[in-house]
Amino acid sequence: MKKLYLASLGCVKNLIDSEVMLGRLKDEYELTQNPSEADLIIVNTCGFINPAKEESIETILELANEKKENAKLVVTGCLSERYKDILPQEIPEVDIWSGVGDFGNIDKVIKSNKKKYFSPKVYLIHNEDRVITGSAYHAYIKLSEGCNQKCAFCAIPNFKGRLNSRPIEEIIEEIKRLKAKGYKDFSLASQDSSSYLRDKGIKDGLERLIDEIDKIEGITVRILYLYPATTTKRLIRKIFSSKKVQNYFDMPIQHISPKMLKIMRRPGSVERLKELLYEMRKEFSFVRTSVIVGHPGESEEDFNELKEFLKEYEFDRVNVFAYSDEEDTPAFKRKDKIPQDIIEKRVKEISKIVKKTTKKALKKYVGKxxxxxxxxxxxxxxxxxxxxxxxxxxxxxxxxxxxxxxxxxxxxxxxxxxxxxxxxxxxxxxxxx
Missing domain, CATH: 2.40.50 (OB fold (Dihydrolipoamide Acetyltransferase, E2P))
Structure with a gap:
């Protein structure tokens, strides 16, 4: 068999798409960890923020340098979709460029030998067989693709499109199929999991899905990426009462200052956001969040408000992101940008707080x-x-x-x-x- 090297960058949603590609190619290629011996190299890129874009470019160039003669280098995913008019000219070493529409069609993309292969529709997994990587018992399950939110700092909807949810029956079928192969632990992922099925006019889609998950024996499940505006106390209580879904709440708040949330175009009041967060603490639970530091318009007062809330709430884990200036976003056009040295200083301050609160969260487990x-x-x-x-x-x-x-x-x-x-x-x- 021919050999395949695959680099999957960015989030777990990308990983799921990479596993679909592996499923499409498994009869023709065997995986190798050595790119220099591969007949086919695929890079599934991330185009979310500047550090991710830089990592994707560096990976492409490194692999172009390592590939053997007559091997094919295929670049796909978010970065290539976002910059499809620029990158093929800038990096001629790549043999085939594809975007976010052809993960389930990757074998045809490769056989086409076209320099550029971009389908207009964003790909969403359905019943495709995929090769799970990284674990013999845990798998990620994709709930939906795209996002209807309009956050000022985020370019994802520009190249991933609007929310497109999978049917409940399809997700349950995939979990059962993977369970039959020995998988027993699952993480549900999407850009905005709490909006699941809202594109189909159903507001309690996630609650309905939890009811169906509870009928499957011998599994554990957790839900990633809740969005504050579409998360409800009823959903939180449904998670608490579930026999299979863990008391795990991954809800990026991004900020806590009312002014900043308005600038960031994050709907809903700070009071409601705090109500949701404290509802999550009513039982033993795990609460993870993300915050953005140095977004345009962030004053010292706004920053201090965020610091104080992180100290007060004591999240179990926090991802701290320095603001990344992304073209085609409302934040990019703002004139009140924060100097880079101040952003870096603020990130260090927040990171120190997070280190302390994480340690405090870990101490809760001692003796348990x-x-x-x-x-x-x-x-x-x-x-x-x-x-x-x-x-x-x-x-x-x-x-x-x-x-x-x-x-x-x-x-x-x-x-x-x-x-x-x-x-x-x-x-x-x-x-x-």
Whole structure:
């Protein structure tokens, strides 16, 4: 068989599309971790913010340099879609450029040998077979594609289009199909998960989906990317009452100053936003968020308001983003831009606060017994790595285990772990059942 090297950059939604491409190509290519021996190299790019764009460009150039003679380099995804009129001229080393419309059609794209292959419609997975990567027991499930929100800083709707949700039956069928292959832990992802099915005129789509998920035995599920304006207390209570969906709330707030939320075009009041966040704390839960620092119009007073709220609320995890100036967005046109040195200073200040609140959140687990998925040995072979089923893979960390009362531990199995202490930023535990 011919060999394929695939670089999937950016978010888990990109990863799902990359897994669809692997599914389309699995009969003709086998995966390799060495790009210099690959007959086909695919880069699934991210075009969200400047650091992601830079990483995508660097990866393309590195792989163009490493590819062997007669190998094909195919670049697809968000960055190539967003800059399809510019990049093919700027990087002639790429053999085929494609966008966000042909992940399920990648074999035809490759066989076409066209320099540019851009379908007008954004691709949304349906019943396609895909090759799950990175885990033998966890898989991401895509709820929808596109976004109807109009955030001032975000260019995603420009190249991903409007919200397009998958039917509930299709998502349930995919979960059951993957369960039959041994997958038992799932993370649901989209640009805006709490708006799921609103494009079909259904306001409680996510709640209806949870009802159907609860009928499937032997799985755990968490929902990523809630949007404040379409998240309700009823949805939060539905998650609390679910037997399968974890008390996991991933809701990017971006800011807490009323003035900044208005500038950012984030609908809804600060009072309602805080009500939702404190509703999420009414039971034992995990709350993750994201904030943008240095957005145009952010005064020192706005910034201090954000700092104080992060100290007060004590999120379990926080992603801190420096504002990225993206063309074709309302924020790009504003005249009240913040100097880069001030943005960097503010990011450092916020990051210090987040480090303290994250450590405080980790301390809550000391002395507790958690149900955790076994992920295997750490790279240095000194510990076992386990993940509380409440936490999301990759982004939320793990618990290190150096002692077990159970023998013959298996990856993907659930174990009861007693968390004994916090060493620096690492939780240390013992498997007891």
């Amino acid at each position: 017994i958690c149900e955790c998925y076994m992920d295997g040995l750490t790279k240095d072979n000194l510990f076992y790595s386990v993940r509380p089923k409440l936490w999301a893979p990759e982004v939320d960390g793990d618990i290190l285990v150096n002692e077990s009362e159970i023998e013959n531990l298996k990856v993907g199995e659930l174990y009861k772990v007693k968390v004994e202490n916090l060493a620096g930023e690492d939780l240390i535990g013992k498997i007891i059942k």
